[in-house]
Amino acid sequence: MFLKRFNSQKESIVNIAGNAKLDIPRGTEIENQVQMIGLTKEDLRIMNRLQPIVIEKIDDIVSEFYKNLENEPSLLTIIHDKSSIDRLRKTLKKHISEMFDGVIDQTYFEKRIRIAQIHVKIGLKTKWYMCAFQDLLLSLTTIIEEHIEDRVEAFLAVKAVTNAGSV
Numbered sequence: 001m002f003l004k005r006f007n008s009q010k011e012s013i014v015n016i017a018g019n020a021k022l023d024i025p026r027g028t029e030i031e032n033q034v035q036m037i038g039l040t041k042e043d044l045r046i047m048n049r050l051q052p053i054v055i056e057k058i059d060d061i062v063s064e065f066y067k068n069l070e071n072e073p074s075l076l077t078i079i080h081d082k083s084s085i086d087r088l089r090k091t092l093k094k095h096i097s098e099m100f101d102g103v104i105d106q107t108y109f110e111k112r113i114r115i116a117q118i119h120v121k122i123g124l125k126t127k128w129y130m131c132a133f134q135d136l137l138l139s140l141t142t143i144i145e146e147h148i149e150d151r152v153e154a155f156l157a158v159k160a161v162t163n164a165g166s167v
């Protein structure tokens with residue numbers, strides 16, 4: 001059980017090393033963004049520590065994500081016109097798993113720009129992207145709540161996920 005695992009001192013998300021890389025171009029807007037939200041290497045280390053519990057639940061997260069989109073018919077029309085649920089399930093799974101690598105570097109930003117451009121190209125309205133993103137964040141915070149009993153550690157995990165999701 002992960003709950004137990006993340007409650008013992010030995011398996012704490014804070015006290016155990018995880019992989020992290022925060023490599024941002026100096027003197028750029030990206031650096032300002034990172035400073036504004038207070039994203040740190042520690043957040044990324046925590047993200048990496050959370051990766052196994054997220055991967056364990058990834059099928060549920062992705063199913064919930066697309067089930068929620070069914071509430072808005074215009075989104076299903078876009079998906080069926082431009083892609084397919086099956087294809088998007090695969091890309092979203094990979095994307096979520098990579099979010100928890102704990103690495104934010106040039107490649108990370110290039111991927112984010114490409115994803116943003118794709119969504120603009122398919123005509124996805126910002127409000128729907130934000131709703132979908134919030135739904136995803138809720139799934140991730142629910143997993144944290146279920147797996148991390150210690151209040152402070154759970155808070156640090158939520159902070160890391162929301163921070164990393166903001167760049």
Ligand code: HEM
Nearest residue numbers: 075078079082083087091095115118122128129132133136
């Ligand atoms: C949290 C919100 C979302 C995330 C993280 C996300 C993530 C992604 C990713 C990683 C890709 C693949 C980009 C690539 O090929 O490099 C993609 C493509 C796409 N997304 Fe999203 N997406 C989100 C919201 C949505 C929503 C709400 C729709 C609803 C219409 C949507 C529809 C699509 C479509 C049609 C593509 C193109 C896929 C293709 O080329 O076959 N996405 N998305």
